[in-house]
Amino acid sequence: MSGNKIRRPRPRLARGFRDVSGEDLTARWSMISIVRRVYERYGFIPLETPTVEFADMLGKFIQETGLPTEGIFSFKADQPDWLALRYDLTAPLSRYVAMHRDLPKPFRRYQVGSVFRVEKPGPGRFREFTQFDIDTVGSASMAADAEICCVLCDAFDALGLEGRYVVRVGNRRVLNGVLEAAGVDTKDGGGLVATRVMRCIDKLERLGLSGIEQLLSQGRMDGSGDFTEGAALSDEQARVVIDYLKSQRETRMACCDAQEAIVSGSEEGRRGVNELREIDEFLTAAGYDETKIIFDPTIVRGLTYYTGPVYEASLRDESGKFTSSIAGGGRYDDLIERFTGQKVPATGASIGVDRLLEVLKGADREPERVSARVLVTQMDKTYAKDYVAITAELRRAGIPSELYLGKGNIGKQFKYADDRGIPVAIIAGEDEFAEGLVSVKNLALGKVVSQEVKERSEWLKREETQVTVAREEMLMKVREILKAQHNE
RNA sequence: GCUGGCGUAGCUCAGAAUGGCUAGAGCACCUGACUGUGGAUCAGGAGGUCUCGGGUUCAAGUCCCGACGCCAGUACCA
Known part of the structure; x- marks a missing residue:
């Protein structure tokens, strides 16, 4: 009769987080093991780092305040320093390499795990998601970059996506060269203009x-009346950038030629194009043609x-249009230097496991049953x-x-x-036990x-x-039924 | 973050523009008919702080304000 209600917590999930069903998990595991075998074929070895790092290890804190930046999950536990959930696997890798100076290099490792970001969740977009990374640390050779592209291709092929994806390669140096050639002051403001240009090119597909033209210059008003500030380039400068974006050609070589024509006035730009040329040679030598890997100036x-x-793997539909991006990466030669003061060149890529899984789910395979x-x-x-x-007898015989x-x-x-x-x-x-029998029923x-x-x-008859x-x-009979069903 | 739409049972939704009896349905779930057999059928059952908080009113699922959540677009995405 008492009016005092027990206050029960409502079962609920933190925004952007989710449970993963048995079916989805088995699909994920099987995908991971397929990709892992491909990575190992290239000599990459596994590594696991913790989910939690010091915020400054991730490079995500505001210099003046010492507070972690927004966008990452951060907290203080029993220590004075801020902790944070990792938002990618690359920063922890840098930390790891910096902590183990005696690692024989080049060091190739792969790693799969959850990463966390405080972002607006959307369909297929969560605040915890799985990345599958592969990186080569300690090699400045373009062969390392070419190899990353190849291994991505092999992984997608192994997953049965042959012909449905393409790895697109761009180069930051070339972009910088383009800005230089256009007379944009790239050094000013710590490369703020360059960053803005990059971000707006990133939106090209959408x-x-x-829209890019507007964003490069004054800015753009979207449907809701919201205004996005532009990169404030002059018309001629924007023209050069647009020309660059249109410099895609049928072959990787022709693409390099077209880009070279634009950046010829910039040493940085020429260097970038040369890097691409090298990559092209390695790719060709390894047997990866333009059906798999292309050069694409819009990738930044x-x-x-x-x-x-920089690389990005995208799926494309029948018409050849790029739909979802399933992996991305690039070369980051300065990241480890932050810790050690020494340049340690590195390059790598990351597969978006959840997104890829969505694609595979929609495609061929029916979900695997995980039941006994x-x-x-x-x-x-x-x-x-x-x-x-x-039951024990069946299990010993290997039947779930x-x-x-x-x-x-x-x-x-x-x-x-x-x-x-x-x-x-x-x-x-x-009845059965009296005569040493069992009944086996075929439910399927x-x-x-x-x-x-x-x-x-x-029905009962x-x-x-x-x-x-x-x-x-019994065992024989059970096996017989299972086998018959399997063959169907 | 900004703009707009939405929030009623586990799920899909009625009911709301005009406040008024115990807030409904389908599906799913549980129990039984059926004794040692799934499905179908039939009978019954359980399940709701109408997202939350405040306000107006004799009376609020319904009207007003606010918060939160979800969806769409847009920004951010290191």
Whole structure:
């Protein structure tokens, strides 16, 4: 009668976070293991770093205040310094390399794990998501960059995406050269203009060339009346950038020629083009042509720390249009220097596991069932130990099996199996045990039969879904049924 | 962050422009008919602070204000 209600917490999830179902998890694991085998084929070895790092290890803190920047999950626990959830796997890798100076280089490692960002969640966009990274640290060779592109291709091929993706390669040096050639002061304001230009090019796919033109100069008003500040380039300067963006050609070589014509006045630009030429040669030598890897001046990537080649893998639809981006990366020669003061060149890429999984899900494969193959029912509790023994026997034979642990009659037990997609049930009661027999029921077949039957009496008569065999023959019979189903 | 739309059972939604009895339906779920057999059928059952908080009113799911959440666009994305 008391009016005092127990205050129960409502079950809920923090914004941008989610549970992952058994089906999705098995799909993820199988994808990861396929990709992992490809990475290992290239000699990359696994590494795991913690989810939590000091905020300044991630390079994400405001110099003056010492506070972590927004965009990352940060907190103080029992220590005076700010901690943060990692927002990518590259910064922790840099920290790791800087902590282990004796690592033989070049060091190739792969790593898969969750990263966290405080961003606005959207469809397929979460605040915790999985990245699968591959990096080569300590090599300045363009062969390392070429290799990253190749390994991405191999991974996508192994996942059955051959022909549906393309790895696009751009170069930050070339872009800088373009700005230099256009007479934009790239050094001013710590490269702020360059960053702005990059960010706006990054939006090309969504806004189109005309939107980019506006963003490069004064700015752009969007549908909702919101105004985005532009990069304040002059018309001629914007012209040069636009020309560069249009410098894509049929072949990687022709693309290099076109870009070179634009940046010829800039040493940095020429150097960038030469890097691309080298990459092209390595790719060709390795046997990766333009159906897999192309040069694309519109690829710049938003991150500021890239110093040279940048990559992005995109899917394309039938018409050849790029749809979703499934991996990205680039060269970051200055990142480790931050810790050690020594230049350690590095390059790598990151596969967006969740996004890729969405694509694979929509494509071919049907979800894998993760349920047991056999349910051992409990007809009569007095035989409980026998049911345990039967289940153990099946498991020892390598057949995923489950002992029914709930309550309820046999009908309910079949329903349980049916709901979970368990195709076989073992039934044994007084009748069977008296003669050393067990009944093996083919539930999957029964499901088919049930479609054709309307009357219950008739349904119960259909005995072909169940056979009673000697206990010793149980394994054989179960295997037979499972095999028959597998072949269908 | 900004703009707009939405928020009623586990799910999909009625009810609301005009406040008024115990807030409904379908699906899903549970129990039984059916004794040792899933489906179908039938009978029954459970499930709601109408997102939350305040206000107006004799009376609020309905009207007003605010917060939060979700969706779309836009910005940010190191």
